[in-house]
Amino acid sequence: MPPLTGFRDFYPEECAGRNAIFSVWRSVATRYGFVEYDGPPLESLELYQKKSGAEIASQLYNFTDKGERHVALRPELTPTLARMVAERHRDFKKPLKWFAIPQVFRYERPQKGRLREHYQLNCDILGEPSLEADAENIALAIDVLRAFGLTSDDFVIRLSDRQFWVDLLIARNVPQEKWYDFFQAIDKSEREPEEKTREKLGPLADEVLGILANGAESARLDAVERSLTVRGFGACYKRDFTIVRGLAYYTGIVWEAFDRTGQFRAICGGGRYDDLLKNLGGVDMPALGFGMGDVVLGELLKARGKAPATAQTLDYFVAIADETVRENAMELVQKLRDAGKRTDFAIAIGTKLGKQLETASARGARHAIVADAKLKSGEAELKDLQTREQRTVPVASLLGVVA
Ligand code: HAM
Secondary structure (H helix, E strand, O other), X not given: OOOOOXXXXXXXXXXXXXXXXXXXXXXXXXXXOOEEOOOOOEXXXXXXXXXXXHHHHOOOOEEEOOOOOEEEEOOOOHHHHHHHHHHOHHHOOOOEEEEEOOEEEOOOOOEOOEOOEEEEEEEEEEOOOOHHHHHHHHHHHHHHHHHOOOOOOOEEEEEEEHHHHHHHHHHOOOOHHHHHHHHHHHHHOOOOOHHHHHHHHHHHHHHHHHHHHHOOOOHHHHHHHHHHHHOOOHHHEEEOOOOOOOOOOOOOEEEXXXXXXXXXXXXEEEEEOOOHHHHHHOOOOOEEEEEEEHHHHHHHHHHOOOOOOOOOOEXXXXXXXOHHHHHHHHHHHHHHHHOOOOEEEOOOOOOOHHHHHHHHHHOOEXXXXXXXXXXXXXXXXXXXXXXXXXXXXXXXXXXXXXX
């Protein structure tokens, strides 16, 4: 029976691929001084209904639990992070640089790059209002992509300034309750016919479409771009006011990363959300961050031949050639494992030696240890499965043999 639509089974090969991605994510985030945290996968429904915006609220996996509580599987981690930090903000030195790799759930129409669950690297900086924090966060996203072997030829960060649009809305007297629809219209403008966008934008259509086509001045973007360029990432970004982000809480610099060919959906996206902690927990603390899903990233890496290697290997496979030494062989297996060697053996009694050696190769073992009568006198046959060379060695030396 297959899993539910939009959900994935992770057989060992897929699981290894997923873990290889997680391990790059973790290593680059920690290289940037981020520390790992996590929150609960189930939260109160209210947490998302109020702050994430109508689009994500319509995609929630929600239900009423046995205690009549209205709950939802997390569709994203940012509201949880804001809740957690607001709760204990006095305990932490600012700025906080925190990362997490949650599995998140959205009832979306499954399609290329979009499933109903995905894993998402989240990296957020809290308690720092300066634009250097925005640049630091974007630089981290760039370095994560570089760590997978992607370059500025493969991806581009599309940088934008949501505050620029807010200033324009205020200057044009657009009432605040209409802002969300305005941002949704811009967010969808690339995928919808111009006529539809014009209709949604109404009297602002000419001005807004002009800015989308020709760009505009933003001192905030100037500062972020300068910092990225100094770090050597000048070729990795472009200014693009179409990016406003689908989520409701962003307040400043916003951005998304795309592959250069435009074949895939957004690889990652984020921005500043200076009001979220105040709105959720009554704590005035600036914040920003990004989320990078494993689905689009995985598709892109596969398409570019850059999926991380996932071969499962063993240091030793103990092949039991003579059942009378099985107990000695098991003692050796245990000693090798105690010494930190990845070791396996043929569990089934009486398996032919040739079959055991085939299994050893298939399992990616570097060496087979052939256990025969010599094992009783402290010796074993060591077979290099790549060169097929074989020699008799003292058992004691095996624990020190570097595989
Ligand atoms: P988001 O843009 O909704 O932002 O999601 C971030 C990334 O998650 C996307 O760029 C994409 O890679 C991946 N993603 C989103 N939905 C799906 C899906 N249905 N299937 C597969 N992958 C998906 C956020 O979630 C923000 N909370 C990020 C953030 C952190 N902002 C500040 N801090």
